[in-house]
Amino acid sequence: MSNIESKLKVVEQGWKKLKKLSTIPLDLKRVALIRGKNLEYLSDAGNVESLMLYLGLNDEGLEEFPESIHQYCGQGLRIWQYPIQFSKYLIDLGKLKIDSYLEIGIRHGGTFVATVEYLEKFSPLKSAIGIDIIPCPSLLEYKQIQPNAEFVQINTQSKEYQEWLKKHERFDLVLIDSFHEETQCRNEFLSVKDKANIVAFHDIANIKYPGVRKVWDEVKNTNEFECREYIDQYENIDLSYMGIGLAVRKERL
Numbered sequence: 001m002s003n004i005e006s007k008l009k010v011v012e013q014g015w016k017k018l019k020k021l022s023t024i025p026l027d028l029k030r031v032a033l034i035r036g037k038n039l040e041y042l043s044d045a046g047n048v049e050s051l052m053l054y055l056g057l058n059d060e061g062l063e064e065f066p067e068s069i070h071q072y073c074g075q076g077l078r079i080w081q082y083p084i085q086f087s088k089y090l091i092d093l094g095k096l097k098i099d100s101y102l103e104i105g106i107r108h109g110g111t112f113v114a115t116v117e118y119l120e121k122f123s124p125l126k127s128a129i130g131i132d133i134i135p136c137p138s139l140l141e142y143k144q145i146q147p148n149a150e151f152v153q154i155n156t157q158s159k160e161y162q163e164w165l166k167k168h169e170r171f172d173l174v175l176i177d178s179f180h181e182e183t184q185c186r187n188e189f190l191s192v193k194d195k196a197n198i199v200a201f202h203d204i205a206n207i208k209y210p211g212v213r214k215v216w217d218e219v220k221n222t223n224e225f226e227c228r229e230y231i232d233q234y235e236n237i238d239l240s241y242m243g244i245g246l247a248v249r250k251e252r253l
């Protein structure tokens with residue numbers, strides 16, 4: 001099989017899997033755990049790391065999480081992140097005083113909700129938009145307690161998405177975390193490159209997604225951004241998983 005054929009096969013398998021996905025409702029009562037904390041508490045990486053456990057983690061791909069935190073998976077906000085990485089990423093975002101947020105690929109919506117709640121503690125968000133190709137009923141419910149949050153069901157590889165993007169002049173922060181294949185990841189980056197002050201990528205250190213790493217390396221090589229990486233790994237996990245890359249436009253710093 002040629003290189004192109006094997007890449008197309010990966011895309012095809014991915015799309016088949018995607019069509020079967022459904023979302024699980026979030027326990028949105030847990031946002032009170034963030035709302036109840038002061039800025040001093042939320043500025044400490046250790047505090048935020050343990051707070052994430054109580055907010056609740058996703059349990060898809062449980063083998064990527066160390067056994068010591070399995071008890072926190074499959075509940076609450078179902079955040080699909082490593083607390084050891086996401087906590088440090090959030091702390092840097094807090095310092096950047098983000099005023100608008102777009103998350104591309106939200107799954108159950110947990111990372112979106114946690115990010116919005118955390119950012120709101122540091123600076124008011126004018127808008128927060130989560131997009132996904134599959135429905136996310138929890139985000140409709142979330143809008144009742146966070147009126148600035150919005151969910152848009154759309155395929156980022158469609159013309160409809162390009163039209164939708166034209167309605168938005170600027171995003172302060174965009175997180176790209178959808179289908180982790182090189183071409184789609186690059187397309188998603190290029191779609192927001194000129195509209196975003198800050199672009200984050202999930203899975204830059206994930207052994208399963210070399211395409212994301214490749215696109216991330218390209219972003220670093222543009223020299224337009226100051227790039228930071230949150231790629232700490234848990235000690236008792238043999239392979240490298242997840243990892244967040246944060247590219248901040250130099251003029252935004």
Ligand SMILES: C[S@@+](CC[C@H](N)C(=O)[O-])C[C@H]1O[C@@H](n2cnc3c(N)ncnc32)[C@H](O)[C@@H]1O
Nearest residue numbers: 080105106107111132133155156157177178179
């Ligand atoms: C890894 S999950 C997102 C996890 C989420 N950001 C979190 O941290 O909890 C990837 C999501 O991307 C969505 N996705 C994949 N391809 C997409 C596309 N072409 N357009 C929109 N969403 C897409 C999938 O439906 C899935 O829900």
